[in-house]
Amino acid sequence: MSHHDAFEPMGGKILTRPFVAAAVIFMLAAVLILKRFFVGLGPVSGMNDGFALGIWIAYDVVVGTAIGCGGYAVALLVYAFNRGHYHPLVRSALLTGAFGYTLAGTSVMIDLGRYWNTYNLFLPWRMNFNSALFEIAMCVMAYTAVLWVEFSPAIIEKFKPAWAAVVNRWMFVFIALGMLLPTMHQSSLGSLMIISGHKLSPLWQTTWLPAFFLITCIAMGYAMVVFESLWSSVGFGRPLETPMLARLAGIIPWLLGIYLAGRFVELASRGALGLAFQFNLCGVMFWIENILYIIPIVVLASAQRRGEPRTLFLSALSALFAGSIYRFNVYLVGLYPGFGWRYFPSSSELLITFGLISFEIMGYLFIVKQLSVLPKVEHA
Amino acid sequence: MDKTSRRGFMKVVAGGTLIAAGATPAHAFGPRETRKTPEEAIGILYDSTICIGCRACSAACKQRNGIQADTAAPAAPAGAAQPPGTIPGIWDKQEDLSPENYTVIQMHTDGAGGFGFMKKQCMHCIDPACMSACPVSAFSKDPETGIVSWNKNACIGCRYCFVACPFVVPRFEWNRAFPRVTKCELCKTTYTGLDCYAACCQSCPTGAALFGPREALLEEGRKRLALKPGAWHDYPIGHIKGAHSSAKQVAKAYNARIYGEKELGGTQVMILGSVPFEKLGLPAVGDVPNSAISEGLQHTLYKGMIAPLVLFAGLLAAAYRSTKQ
Numbered sequence: 001m002s003h004h005d006a007f008e009p010m011g012g013k014i015l016t017r018p019f020v021a022a023a024v025i026f027m028l029a030a031v032l033i034l035k036r037f038f039v040g041l042g043p044v045s046g047m048n049d050g051f052a053l054g055i056w057i058a059y060d061v062v063v064g065t066a067i068g069c070g071g072y073a074v075a076l077l078v079y080a081f082n083r084g085h086y087h088p089l090v091r092s093a094l095l096t097g098a099f100g101y102t103l104a105g106t107s108v109m110i111d112l113g114r115y116w117n118t119y120n121l122f123l124p125w126r127m128n129f130n131s132a133l134f135e136i137a138m139c140v141m142a143y144t145a146v147l148w149v150e151f152s153p154a155i156i157e158k159f160k161p162a163w164a165a166v167v168n169r170w171m172f173v174f175i176a177l178g179m180l181l182p183t184m185h186q187s188s189l190g191s192l193m194i195i196s197g198h199k200l201s202p203l204w205q206t207t208w209l210p211a212f213f214l215i216t217c218i219a220m221g222y223a224m225v226v227f228e229s230l231w232s233s234v235g236f237g238r239p240l241e242t243p244m245l246a247r248l249a250g251i252i253p254w255l256l257g258i259y260l261a262g263r264f265v266e267l268a269s270r271g272a273l274g275l276a277f278q279f280n281l282c283g284v285m286f287w288i289e290n291i292l293y294i295i296p297i298v299v300l301a302s303a304q305r306r307g308e309p310r311t312l313f314l315s316a317l318s319a320l321f322a323g324s325i326y327r328f329n330v331y332l333v334g335l336y337p338g339f340g341w342r343y344f345p346s347s348s349e350l351l352i353t354f355g356l357i358s359f360e361i362m363g364y365l366f367i368v369k370q371l372s373v374l375p376k377v378e379h380a
Numbered sequence: 381m382d383k384t385s386r387r388g389f390m391k392v393v394a395g396g397t398l399i400a401a402g403a404t405p406a407h408a409f410g411p412r413e414t415r416k417t418p419e420e421a422i423g424i425l426y427d428s429t430i431c432i433g434c435r436a437c438s439a440a441c442k443q444r445n446g447i448q449a450d451t452a453a454p455a456a457p458a459g460a461a462q463p464p465g466t467i468p469g470i471w472d473k474q475e476d477l478s479p480e481n482y483t484v485i486q487m488h489t490d491g492a493g494g495f496g497f498m499k500k501q502c503m504h505c506i507d508p509a510c511m512s513a514c515p516v517s518a519f520s521k522d523p524e525t526g527i528v529s530w531n532k533n534a535c536i537g538c539r540y541c542f543v544a545c546p547f548v549v550p551r552f553e554w555n556r557a558f559p560r561v562t563k564c565e566l567c568k569t570t571y572t573g574l575d576c577y578a579a580c581c582q583s584c585p586t587g588a589a590l591f592g593p594r595e596a597l598l599e600e601g602r603k604r605l606a607l608k609p610g611a612w613h614d615y616p617i618g619h620i621k622g623a624h625s626s627a628k629q630v631a632k633a634y635n636a637r638i639y640g641e642k643e644l645g646g647t648q649v650m651i652l653g654s655v656p657f658e659k660l661g662l663p664a665v666g667d668v669p670n671s672a673i674s675e676g677l678q679h680t681l682y683k684g685m686i687a688p689l690v691l692f693a694g695l696l697a698a699a700y701r702s703t704k705q
């Protein structure tokens with residue numbers, strides 16, 4: 001299925017105002033990143049021994065890769081469930097995924113305290129298969145590569161059209177890997193926090209974390225495709241692809257409905273639901289998370305409402321926020337390491353994250369303008 | 381749904397079910413078995429009721445581990461003169477565990493006018509969460525002594541062990557370009573037996589920090605639990621197998637258990653006290669180690685990589701079919 005004629009480059013000026021703004025933020029962040037390698041993690045972050053993982057992991061890696069699941073989620077539909085008509089959405093979703101995952105990898109390299117030792121991950125006698133983090137590290141690295149390979153036809157078509165046949169011949173292997181690896185590491189990103197035990201509030205601590213993370217990341221993937229497609233249509237002044245997006249968004253209430261039912265049954269079965277009614281930080285965050293989940297379930301259940309671009313856009317956004325806040329709650333808000341430990345990201349820490357996001361946006365804008373990524377507009 | 385899509389769908393579902401089957405709650409498949417206590421397990425029994433808070437242990441710990449004492453005076457409150465008793469260069473300043481403090485004595489109020497000391501350090505868990513979590517096996521547990529130690533050549537500094545440790549023990553050198561992960565390693569490099577063992581216990585004047593084989597320490601602990609307030613007991617000092625001891629009267633009734641005998645699968649540093657353990661900063665936890673729960677899950681999902689391989693085969697077939705159509 002290499003309909004390279006199904007996609008087209010957007011063209012246009014590269015150095016637009018948003019692009020320059022992003023470049024400035026990225027440059028500031030680059031200075032801070034450099035600083036981190038000279039003075040250590042303490043001076044550029046708010047992390048401490050109680051909260052040893054901060055937003056670089058909670059946002060850049062955990063949320064960032066879940067948002068980057070568009071390529072994975074659409075691939076499941078197109079290839080595993082043979083819904084070929086969603087194919088036009090694949091490329092841009094893969095590109096967002098590729099950037100999201102690359103960003104996550106970059107953050108990890110900044111975050112790793114002893115980065116010069118990372119080769120140990122590849123020494124068989126050091127590999128710890130009991131560690132959720134080991135599984136995630138390997139899978140995420142592999143999947144980042146897979147994403148770029150899956151996206152590569154867009155590059156090859158432009159520069160080396162002769163190679164296209166070879167690449168396309170073996171593409172199915174990468175497509176299959178592109179569906180397997182996220183299934184593995186997105187669920188492991190949930191498993192990761194199980195070992196924190198009592199330190200994570202019972203509102204979130206459960207052995208169901210991997211199942212919950214997996215199902216919500218797929219919903220976030222579809223939401224991201226909807227969000228991104230509507231956003232870029234408006235941004236590039238293209239016609240909205242509402243009917244296709246509406247159909248895609250119709251899957252979200254199913255996924256999130258099943259998720260939410262499981263979530264509340266699980267909470268009630270452990271008798272932890274009472275904690276939600278102590279209106280402390282955890283209780284409030286719990287409700288924000290779940291109300292944001294309920295909104296897309298209710299709104300997107302109606303085909304008529306799905307057809308309305310504005311409603312579609314806002315409910316997709318709500319699903320994205322719900323999944324993100326859920327992940328923040330599991331990794332940061334619900335965590336209570338004990339006596340007096342507190343965490344809030346420092347300004348440098350935030351700026352580094354913003355810088356990397358800016359880089360992602362710059363890369364995305366550059367590539368969709370230069371390469372055939374977005375679906376071709378039919379001038380019928 | 382046409383025929384091909386249905387077949388592809390079935391394959392995915394088959395693989396997906398395997399993965400989902402693993403993702404069912406722990407009680408459905410159970411955590412893996414808790415590790416066994418090493419034969420020669422050594423450890424520390426810390427008795428909060430006879431600790432006098434002199435901090436000789438942490439001073440000795442620093443000396444043994446070649447760490448400079450931090451004798452800078454605490455900063456005076458804004459606008460105030462240097463408070464008395466804080467002359468720079470004399471007192472070692474220590475508030476919490478840090479890369480410079482592998483052990484520290486803290487004082488906790490019991491909320492009812494009383495207080496209790498607590499000696500913080502690595503608990504040398506029998507089933508260590510830090511070791512289970514570390515992606516590159518930087519933490520290891522000595523099969524004989526049970527000492528949990530960190531390998532600087534392996535550690536990548538991901539700090540997942542910090543998330544895993546139930547006692548928030550490992551400390552990171554946040555302000556260094558080439559940071560280490562630090563914690564007590566039970567003085568393993570200088571350990572010879574009765575002559576040289578944990579510096580903190582060797583220097584403790586009252587026997588509050590008592591060194592020895594875990595079994596012997598447990599036995600001693602159980603004896604103390606049976607004592608009534610006012611009863612006399614001969615408290616060993618230093619090494620439980622050593623020659624020193626001092627007779628003391630039990631001041632207050634002990635809490636009903638030895639913390640660390642069973643908690644999270646047991647620890648080799650164990651605590652006795654009369655102030656409720658939660659008030660001493662020890663978490664209220666069950667007996668199943670978190671490492672066993674998370675590994676049980678991980679093993680079910682990835683046992684022999686069967687589930688992922690089945691899923692991969694299904695996905696490969698589906699992807700092949702839809703790309704070659």
Ligand code: SF4
Nearest residue numbers: 502503505509510545
């Ligand atoms: S107390 Fe923490 S650092 Fe020490 S062995 Fe247990 S889990 Fe590891």
Ligand code: SF4
Nearest residue numbers: 514535536538539541
């Ligand atoms: S910080 Fe080092 S010791 Fe701790 S889990 Fe990561 S690699 Fe292992």
Ligand code: SF4
Nearest residue numbers: 441483564566578580
């Ligand atoms: S056993 Fe040694 S390293 Fe550990 S706290 Fe005692 S003196 Fe310090």
